[in-house]
Amino acid sequence: MSKYYGWGLPFNASANGAAIDRLIYGIHGIMFVLFIGWLTFLVYTLIRFRARPGHQAAYKVHHFKAPTYLEVSVALIEVLLLVGFSFPIMNHVKNQFPNEAGALKIHVVAEQFAWNIHYPGADGVFGKTRQDLMGSDNPVGLDPSDPHAADDIVTINQLHIPVNKPIIINLTSKDVIHSFFLPVMRVKQDAIPGDLIPLWMEANKTGDFEIACAQLCGLGHYRMRGFFSIHTQEDFDKWLKDNAPAPAAAPVAPAV
Amino acid sequence: MNHASHAHPLPFWRKYIFSMDHKVIGVQYAVTSLLFLFFGFGLISLLRWQLAFPSQPVPFIGQFFNDTQMVGGIMLPEFYNQLGAMHGTIMVFLGVVPLAVGGFGNYLVPLQVGAPDMAFPKLNMMSYWVYFIGGIVMLCSFFVPAGAAQSGWTSYPPLSDVAPLGQTVWLIGMVFLITSSLLGSVNFIVTIVQLRAQGLTFFKMPFFVWAQFVTSFLLLLAFPPLEAASVMQLMDRLAGTSFFLPSGLVVGGQPLAHTGGGNPLLWQHLFWFLAHPEVYVLILPALGIVAEIIANNTRKPIYGYKVMVFATIFLGFMSFVVWAHHMFLTNMGTSMSSFFQITTMIISIPSVVILTALILSLWGGSIRFNTPMLFAVAFLPMFGIGGLTGLPLGLTASDIHLHDTYYVIGHFHYVVAPGTIFALFAGIYFWFPKVTGRKLSEFLGKLHFWPSFIFINGIFMPMFILGLAGVSRRLYSPEYAHAQAVQPLNVFISYCAWGLGLAQIPFILNFVISLFAGKKVDSNPWESTTLEWQTTSPPPHENFEHEPVVLHGPYEYSVPGQKKDFLPQNMREN
Numbered sequence: 001m002s003k004y005y006g007w008g009l010p011f012n013a014s015a016n017g018a019a020i021d022r023l024i025y026g027i028h029g030i031m032f033v034l035f036i037g038w039l040t041f042l043v044y045t046l047i048r049f050r051a052r053p054g055h056q057a058a059y060k061v062h063h064f065k066a067p068t069y070l071e072v073s074v075a076l077i078e079v080l081l082l083v084g085f086s087f088p089i090m091n092h093v094k095n096q097f098p099n100e101a102g103a104l105k106i107h108v109v110a111e112q113f114a115w116n117i118h119y120p121g122a123d124g125v126f127g128k129t130r131q132d133l134m135g136s137d138n139p140v141g142l143d144p145s146d147p148h149a150a151d152d153i154v155t156i157n158q159l160h161i162p163v164n165k166p167i168i169i170n171l172t173s174k175d176v177i178h179s180f181f182l183p184v185m186r187v188k189q190d191a192i193p194g195d196l197i198p199l200w201m202e203a204n205k206t207g208d209f210e211i212a213c214a215q216l217c218g219l220g221h222y223r224m225r226g227f228f229s230i231h232t233q234e235d236f237d238k239w240l241k242d243n244a245p246a247p248a249a250a251p252v253a254p255a256v
Numbered sequence: 257m258n259h260a261s262h263a264h265p266l267p268f269w270r271k272y273i274f275s276m277d278h279k280v281i282g283v284q285y286a287v288t289s290l291l292f293l294f295f296g297f298g299l300i301s302l303l304r305w306q307l308a309f310p311s312q313p314v315p316f317i318g319q320f321f322n323d324t325q326m327v328g329g330i331m332l333p334e335f336y337n338q339l340g341a342m343h344g345t346i347m348v349f350l351g352v353v354p355l356a357v358g359g360f361g362n363y364l365v366p367l368q369v370g371a372p373d374m375a376f377p378k379l380n381m382m383s384y385w386v387y388f389i390g391g392i393v394m395l396c397s398f399f400v401p402a403g404a405a406q407s408g409w410t411s412y413p414p415l416s417d418v419a420p421l422g423q424t425v426w427l428i429g430m431v432f433l434i435t436s437s438l439l440g441s442v443n444f445i446v447t448i449v450q451l452r453a454q455g456l457t458f459f460k461m462p463f464f465v466w467a468q469f470v471t472s473f474l475l476l477l478a479f480p481p482l483e484a485a486s487v488m489q490l491m492d493r494l495a496g497t498s499f500f501l502p503s504g505l506v507v508g509g510q511p512l513a514h515t516g517g518g519n520p521l522l523w524q525h526l527f528w529f530l531a532h533p534e535v536y537v538l539i540l541p542a543l544g545i546v547a548e549i550i551a552n553n554t555r556k557p558i559y560g561y562k563v564m565v566f567a568t569i570f571l572g573f574m575s576f577v578v579w580a581h582h583m584f585l586t587n588m589g590t591s592m593s594s595f596f597q598i599t600t601m602i603i604s605i606p607s608v609v610i611l612t613a614l615i616l617s618l619w620g621g622s623i624r625f626n627t628p629m630l631f632a633v634a635f636l637p638m639f640g641i642g643g644l645t646g647l648p649l650g651l652t653a654s655d656i657h658l659h660d661t662y663y664v665i666g667h668f669h670y671v672v673a674p675g676t677i678f679a680l681f682a683g684i685y686f687w688f689p690k691v692t693g694r695k696l697s698e699f700l701g702k703l704h705f706w707p708s709f710i711f712i713n714g715i716f717m718p719m720f721i722l723g724l725a726g727v728s729r730r731l732y733s734p735e736y737a738h739a740q741a742v743q744p745l746n747v748f749i750s751y752c753a754w755g756l757g758l759a760q761i762p763f764i765l766n767f768v769i770s771l772f773a774g775k776k777v778d779s780n781p782w783e784s785t786t787l788e789w790q791t792t793s794p795p796p797h798e799n800f801e802h803e804p805v806v807l808h809g810p811y812e813y814s815v816p817g818q819k820k821d822f823l824p825q826n827m828r829e830n
Contacts, residue, residue, distance in 0.1 A: 005738035007745075009657070010726050024654045024724070031644040039637055042615055046633065049554070051622045057555035057814040057821065058620040064559075067612045074608055078601040081651055086597060087590075089653035094590050112508065131504045131511065175507040176415040177520060179585060179660060183726035183738050188656050190585045192520060193414060194502025197587045212736050214660045214728045216408045218415060219333040222732040 004209060010183040013205040013230055016093060017186040023085045030077060097200050098166035106159070108171045109140050110178035110191040113220030115211055116140050117159050121151030121244065134174065153243050157226035159211055162236035163203045171197045179214035182228055188214055203230040274385075276377035277797065281384050282363030283691060286684075289354035292391060293677070294760070296346035301757050303339040306331045308750035310733040324403060333732040337406035338422065340730055342394070344409025345426065348534070349433045350391050352676055356541035357437075357475070358387065360683055361444060361468045363691065367788035368462050370453025370806065370826075372798040375446040383439035390432030397425035408730060410527060413500035413520050417492045418507055427490045434483045441475035444468055453787065453826075455806035459562065460825070462786045462810040466565050467544030470572040471537050478533035478576070485526035492518075499523075521586055528579035536575045538672050539639075540568060542679035543610055546632045549686050550614060552784050553629040554621025555821050557811040560613040567606035567613075574603040584652045585659050593652045600650035607643050611636065622814075627701030631682035634709050635675060642670030645720065663723020666716045674712045681708075681763070689781050693793040694774030700766035707759035714752030718745040783822045785812050790824050 004011035009021055049055075107118035107126060116139040120126045127142050127149020134141035139156060142149045161167050171180055173191040181188045182201070189199050211226030231239060265271075272280060305314050311330050318329025325335040366374055374380045397404040402420035405411065416423050448469045452461070461469075491497040496514065500523045503516025551558045558564070580588065580596045588596075615636055623629070645667040648654040658664065681704075689695045727739045734743050780789040785808070791800050804826040812823035820830050 005725060005741040007721050007725060007742060009724055010738055020653055020657060023651070024648055024657065027648045027651070027654060031647060035637070035640060035644060038615065038640055042618070042633075042637060045615070045618045046623060049618060049621045049623050051555075051624045055622050057622040059556060059814045059816055061556070061559070061620040064616055064619075067560075067609075067616065070612065071605060071608060075601075075605060078604065078647075081647075082594075082597055082601060086651040086653040087594060090590050090593060093653075093656070094593075111506070131506060134506050134509070136509060175505055175512075176418070177412055179728075181726070181728065183657075186657050188585055188659055189587065192586065193505055194519065195587065210737055212726070212728060212738070216337070216412075216415070216730040219337060219406075219732075221337075221730060222333065223735050225735050 004184060004207065011205075011207075011209075012184060012186065013203050013207060013209065014185040014187070015202040015204045016089075017184075019085075019089050019092075020186045023081075023089065026085070027081065034074075093200075097168065097198070098202070100168065103166040103168045103200070104161065105168050105170070106161075107140070108159075108169055108180060108191070110171070110173040110180065110213075110217075110224075111139070112175055112218050113213070113224040114139070114156050115159065115180070115224070115226040117155045117157075117226075118142075119153040119155075119240070120148075121153055122240075123148055123151055127152045151244060153240070153245070155243070157211070159226055159228045160236060160239050161203060161228075161230055162233045163206050163230050165233070166200060166202045168198060168200045171199060176217050177215050178217045178224065181212040181214040182209070183212065184209045184228075190215060206230045206232060206235075274381060276373075276381045278362050278366050278374045278377070278380060279691075279795065279799075281380050282359055282361075284384055285354050285362055285387070286359030288388065288391065289351050289359055292346050293351035293355065296343050296351050297757065297760075299339045299346070300343040301753055303331075303336060303343065304750040304753045306336055306732065308747045334406060335403060336732045337408075337730070338398070338404040341405045341408050341411075341426075342398070345394065345405070345430075347672075348409065348538070349430070350387075350394060352538050352672060352680070353437070353534075354387055355680055356538065356545075356676065357444075357468065357471060358384065358440060360464075360541060360545065360680070360687075361440075361471075364687065364788055365444060365447060365465055365468050366451065367690075367791070367795060367799055368465050368786055369448060369451060370456055370787045370800065370804040371447060371451035372800070372803075374443050375450055376443050379439050379443050383436050383443065386432050386439065387436035390429045390436060393425060393429035393432060397422045397429065400425055410531075411489070411523075412527075413489060413492065413523050414502075414505060414507075416489060416523075417501055418512070424490065424493055427486045427493070430486045431483060431490075434479045434486070437475045437479055438483075441472040441479075444472035445476065448472075453804045453806050456787075456825075459565070460806055460809050462544075463547040463558065463561065463564060464541070464544030466568055467540040467547075470568050471540045474533040474537050474540075474572055474575060478530045478537075481526045482530035485523055488526075489523065521583070524583050524586065525579070528582045529576075532579040532582065533572075533575040535668070535671065536571060538676050540571075542635070542639075542676040543568075543614070545679045545683040545686070546614060546635050547617075548786065549628045549632040549682050550617050551811040551813065552686075552782050553624045553626065553632070554618055555624075555813045556617070556621045557809070557813060558613065559616040559619070560609075561809070561811065564610050564613050567609040571603065571606040571610075574599060574606070578603055581650055581655075584655050597650060597652055600646075604643065604646065604650070611640060611643065626685075627696070627698055627705060628682045628686035630702070630705045631678050631685065634705070635678045635682065638670055638674035638678065638713070642667060642672075642675050645670065657726065658723055660728055661723035662719040662727050662729060665729050666719030666723060669716050669719070674716065678708075678712075681705075684767075686782065687788075688770070688774075689777045690788055690793050690795070692771060692774070693776060694770050695777050695781060696766050696770045696774060700762045700769075703762040704759060704766065708756060711752045711756040711759055715749050715756060718749050721745060780824075783820070785822050785824050786810055787825055790826055 109116040118140050125148040128146040129141045171191045173193045178191040209228045211228050213224035313329030400421045404422040405426035407416035488499040498514045498518040501518045505512040577599045581600045725742045779793045806825045814821045815823050
């Protein structure tokens with residue numbers, strides 16, 4: 001079907017992904033050991049203490065020490081998972097944003113049922129956007145009177161990024177709550193109307209992948225599929241050049 | 257005691273329809289909620305066709321739907337979303353909770369505490385009828401223009417605020433259901449505090465009563481915020497308010513005319529402030545049922561009764577401070593998410609305590625494998641899977657990938673379907689003789705248990721693989737490449753779901769046949785210790801010939817020096 005997706009975690013193309021994958025697989029290892037332990041004890045008990053002629057239940061049984069040890073070790077494992085893995089990973093993902101100067105900045109505006117991707121263009125500055133200008137030919141409401149808007153690139157369902165470069169995405173939604181999900185990047189973030197939510201990522205492999213919506217957003221939720229390409233820096237520069245608006249006319253100027 | 261009712265026999269409609277007898281109300285609750293459980297299961301079985309065979313006409317049944325639901329037998333995405341949303345709503349609010357609390361709680365709590373009835377019989381009757389109206393309203397919502405609610409059982413705004421009429425009906429239905437639960441919970445609390453039989457101290461109460469007691473507090477304290485939230489969402493839809501609508505929304509290319517200034521996350525906080533305690537409302541009565549059945553069928557006291565009670569109370573408290581772990585991806589700060597991760601890890605401890613105590617209770621017993629016991633024992637490992645899989649969801653770092661995927665569906669279904677619903681089946685097999693004076697067939701019971709056990713794992717186990725692969729829930733069709741890759745599992749799951757449906761036929765047959773032709777049994781066929789078994793089957797009006805006086809704890813099985821291996825709570829010795 002696909003070399004990137006199968007029965008297990010999807011292909012990982014993200015610098016942050018390995019730590020998350022280790023955690024997910026690690027927890028499943030612990031869960032598996034605990035469950036097999038329980039199950040073995042349960043089955044053994046059921047067989048050994050089955051009702052049969054000559055067998056009597058014991059009114060008093062000796063006090064078990066094992067549950068206390070089990071509780072304490074479960075608690076310790078949980079502390080370890082929190083302090084050793086979850087807290088540091090979340091701190092890295094949520095709080096340690098890369099330096100803006102060296103990063104590519106992108107705005108993503110979700111709507112029923114598409115992802116509008118807004119690049120600042122050659123000048124590196126986003127043009128102003130206005131809600132009253134939003135329409136099918138100007139999905140993010142780019143204001144043509146703003147000089148910074150002229151070189152901005154707006155795509156629908158096309159997210160292109162260079163490999164090995166930090167990406168900062170500002171995420172919002174026009175209408176309902178969506179969830180911006182890049183399975184191969186281990187990135188998932190709700191897009192909430194009225195909020196502008198920053199997130200960052202860095203790809204370490206190239207390829208063509210997909211954007212999915214992970215929050216029910218209406219009848220077209222299932223087909224809110226975007227294309228997500230990770231290019232080498234050269235290919236990405238070429239893509240930018242090919243998609244840059246013609247310098248004279250502002251192609252995204254609205255009719256009004 | 258009120259003896260007037262003995263003198264004047266009540267007319268039929270007062271005795272069996274608008275009854276104030278907790279036993280009749282309990283049976284009404286149980287039968288209604290069982291019908292809703294099967295209906296809710298029917299909805300998802302239909303939905304599973306679309307998941308297994310996307311956009312192929314539904315064979316035979318497809319022709320009975322109108323063209324806003326299916327076209328040429330092919331399910332529309334709108335209808336798919338209705339089936340999903342209504343499945344969740346019906347299973348939780350009209351099926352499991354009314355069966356566990358309204359059915360089992362109503363029937364058994366007064367009997368187990370040795371009371372003649374609930375503290376407020378009229379309130380009890382009202383609670384059932386308000387629930388009934390809520391259920392009818394929910395069912396009717398399928399017939400309004402554009403169909404039933406379709407924004408998920410969680411009904412997140414703004415989607416639900418701009419959804420078709422069915423959402424308004426859903427909200428009205430919810431207001432009825434919540435009101436019913438509030439009326440019921442007050443009644444339970446007062447009954448348990450005030451009407452316990454002489455000698456029945458709190459620590460002599462059966463664990464089931466404790467579970468219902470804590471459950472009632474959860475309902476009483478957690479439901480009002482959702483009732484308020486439902487009314488607020490109704491106002492957003494009907495009165496032009498914008499509690500949950502921020503400024504500047506553009507829906508379908510058109511600016512939305514409303515005042516703005518609201519916040520969609522407010523709904524999520526209010527919703528989950530109920531819906532997390534609600535999880536324990538679903539689980540605790542099930543744990544109560546399982547404890548009763550394990551003690552009875554191991555013929556020994558349950559292990560660590562007091563510890564279990566304290567763990568349950570602690571669980572109840574903690575359930576109020578974990579709600580935001582359903583919202584880890586809403587961009588809460590790391591200090592907030594850390595707090596909710598810590599509370600989520602803490603709440604797992606009492607759950608492990610209770611489960612461990614139940615498993616250890618088997619040790620040293622003389623275990624009878626009758627149908628109730630099979631369901632109760634199967635509950636233990638499956639509930640364990642449900643608990644364990646909560647771990648990667650409770651840690652934000654792993655939740656990033658697993659949030660809102662099939663992993664979540666697998667997790668909470670293991671808790672409430674192979675978990676709670678199995679316990680409820682155990683309870684039905686166990687207490688059927690008390691309610692009817694007849695026993696359900698053991699053969700049909702086992703024919704119900706084994707296929708159900710196999711198929712239910714066939715449904716939910718593969719969902720963990722779907723979730724790890726990243727497949728989101730609520731997808732009408734596997735358009736995404738990562739969903740395509742695991743599509744064969746969806747076919748397998750659907751066959752198992754339909755198999756599970758077939759596996760309920762022996763149960764339905766058993767239920768109906770045994771009602772009229774089941775083997776007649778005496779008042780205490782399982783040789784049990786608790787008070788409900790120390791009166792006739794079915795118990796008379798006002799429950800006991802003589803008000804019982806309690807002498808012992810609830811699980812005095814195999815007491816040394818006794819003739820029989822069980823010592824009823826109100827019996828000096830035997």
